[in-house]
Amino acid sequence: MADSRLEPVVLSEDEWRTLTGWARRRSTAQGLAMRARIVLACAEGGGNVAVAARLRLRLRLRLRLRLDRKTVARWRSRFLAHRLDGLSDEPRPGVPRTITDAQVEEVVVRTLEEVPAGSTHWSKRELARQVGISPTSVAGIWRAFGLQPWRTQNFKISTDPLLIDKIRDVVGLHLAPPAHAAVFAVDEKPQIQALQRSAPVLPMLPGVPKRRSFDYVRHGITSLFAALNTATGKVIGKLSARHRAVDFRDFLDEIDRQVDPGLAVHLICDNLSTHKAPVVHAWLLAHPRFTQHFTPTYSSWINQVERWFAELERRCLERGNFCSLEALKAALEEWIKVWNEDARPFRWTKTADQILDRICRYCDRISNPAH
Template sequence: MPTRPAVPVMLAASERHRLKKMAYGHKTPHHARQRATIVLLAAQGRSNARIAAEVRVCVDTVRTWRGRFARGGLAALADRKRSGRPPSFTALQVAEVKALACQLPAETGVPLSRWSCPELAREVVTRGIARSISTSTVRRRLKNDALKPWQYRSWIFIRDPDFRTKAAHVLDLYAHTFEGVPLGEDEYVISSDEKTSIQARCRCHPTLAPGQARAMRVNHTYGRGGALAYLAAYDVHRAKVFGRCEARTGIDPFMALVAQVMSQEPYASAKRVFWIVDNGSSHRGKKAADRLTKAFPNTVMIHTPVHASWTNQVEIFFSVVQRKVVTPNDFTNLDQIRDRLRAFEDRYNATAQPFQWKFTTSDLDDLLARLDRHTADHPEESSAVLAA
């Protein structure tokens, strides 16, 4: 019986490029890589039997994909639509699984803090929603609606009655204005706060530098070498940092930081220097503002709203310190921390640029409007906040 001749395959340059990406791509599915390889070998004029031996498939498989490509091109290498197996779960069952995932476990009487896919699968069977269901099926159904009940985010409701006024003062200062009047060239804005409890953790074994195919290794066990507080004042518009290390926070350490800054030019002879601070005990309330003005008459203390330290730009600098200086924590003593922080200040000030702060008072009004609408739609949450 004569052998059926192989279908000739001709490739355009673009087709060859795409087939090579499919055949050698690390993330290409196995079946797509296999089909692309068959077509590439067929384009070289090889026989079906030889291709089958090289790709390790049967000759009929080579003949099928070679013929499909010859008739339909790259699109023919994809799987054809199939009716598939009938669905195992009805639309109502799928909706009930998703509804269960959108409830807190405590509300349903289950002693869990949050759902996981295995726990959801178990609860679905317990409630009789389905006779049986696998964890992967639950995960696949939730994925369709981007539901991830095992994740959570914390948030805090606005509790400061003067939130809008206080936040607007801070945001306006970032935009070079105060009470509707542009700041002059001899007026400056300082953002200040304390980073507490920076520990000296003396590792029991030396830290190993990264190597080929190996991350830096830091020993898990350590001895405690004490802790200190890092106080920093950040000139918002000049991107200059002034810092100092203290044994603890308090009024005296904070005033020492203020004196460190205000004794230098251009702040000593400035018309006004605005100090943005949060509501920590070192600088809380009117007494702290009066104390600051008494010591340095050209200063004005501006408080951020309660629970709104995110409006204080120095927190961004502290996040930089945490990533680049403190983590991973491997210091032999507190003096090493002080030296590292002082050296980092010099390094930072040499190249620093002002932070690109984009949140304005207009954005603030939009945020408050959304919160008002949310509170109006959920009055029980507002009542709970007021009761707290």
């Protein structure tokens, strides 16, 4: 019989794809993810000792997590004998199961089809009392079936009569931009507040998060116009005290100055009246290389600059402490500068047909008599 320490591991394309997916899971070091990493490392070559050393160096495991040649040998031999099936856990002795299939079904059905009296959704303790099992068991069933009754999400379906045409237009610019042209996702973030906490911010300590006072002093507001180049990820920004149509026109002048004169410019904008004002229309007529594209109403999610605004809010503004309006403006300008030094575009993946199909599926679902 061949020595499993020396027998090479050869993976098929499907096995490699499956093992790679398992290895990326957030799992314990001794779970399925680690077994997949061991087999992938064995496929790279080397004996069990070499594979164990390579994995320890690569994963920087702590000493209490056991990964030695015996562990590698076990999973190498299990894989060679049973392939992917050999990496799963074998049946283990334990306490007999106490929850019946009927109780599992009752938990799932009640969660999906009923609500408790006087409430909008189930809690695990309330449902446990109704079914006659422990709250921990209810939580385990919810986790197994992917049920999260405490969560909710908001949405809004566009009522734009040109919804289909606008989606195809904007998504087409994301997926197949025109040649010899620059595509910008344009919008403004109005009334950004310069907030200073009423007490000094306490720094983070081991085991203690950063702390700040609940109340604050407001030192003024500013508005930020931003144009995200969808191909490069770089942003053209301009601060303004207000966000009127003339301010937007001035921002268009800034874009015109910074973009190569030989390129056509396509602007993706939402339906704010500022973007459609006569002064903006006159400016566009005087600059024929600019073309304006509008997103459907209630569909700002299709404008990529909104994703950039989310990064700005999360990484610059949400925890910011600004002692003056000038400090806020300096922080915004510094953020744009730092972003552009290492700018990367957001990758758009959904096609227009996929978006429209999903909207149609939702409309069919809510048209059902049950709703």
